[in-house]
Amino acid sequence: RTLLRGPPFFFRAVAAALLPWTLRLALVDDRHCPPLPGVSQPVVHGAWVAFDVVLACLLFWLAFRIKQRTRLRTLHRALAIVVGVDALVTLAQAALWNVPRIAGSAHAAVDVAVVVVGVLAPLLVDVVLWTSLRHRR
Secondary structure: OOHHHOOHHHHHHHHHHHHHHHHHHHHOOHHHOOOEOOEOHHHHHHHHHHHHHHHHHHHHHHHHHOOOHHHHHHHHHHHHHHHHHHHHHHHHHHHHHHHHHHOOOOOHHHHHHHHHHHHHHHHHHHHHHHHHHHHOO
């Protein structure tokens, strides 16, 4: 119940966890990123890294200023929407790109764990963002 109210500590912890995740993502070879029509893999890779850096900064901002209700409601709502879209895109990427490649992987167990964390983390954060936004009304 406390977690769903979105305590500042939760958002700080998520933002802090995003930092090593993003660093590891930045160090991955571009060939492991899904291509998009008309967009090269290095561009997709860079976009994911940049998105995670900006998201971590905004989550830190929200966590340290969450008491200022009126000013942050828009940021809070925008983060909930963006993280929700991120969760959907990540789920689609996992289903269409990652899962088919895991079957032939030598490190299948580790790959599955990374994909599961990558899919579930934004879903959990999105649920907490929306419920904490409702709680703060």
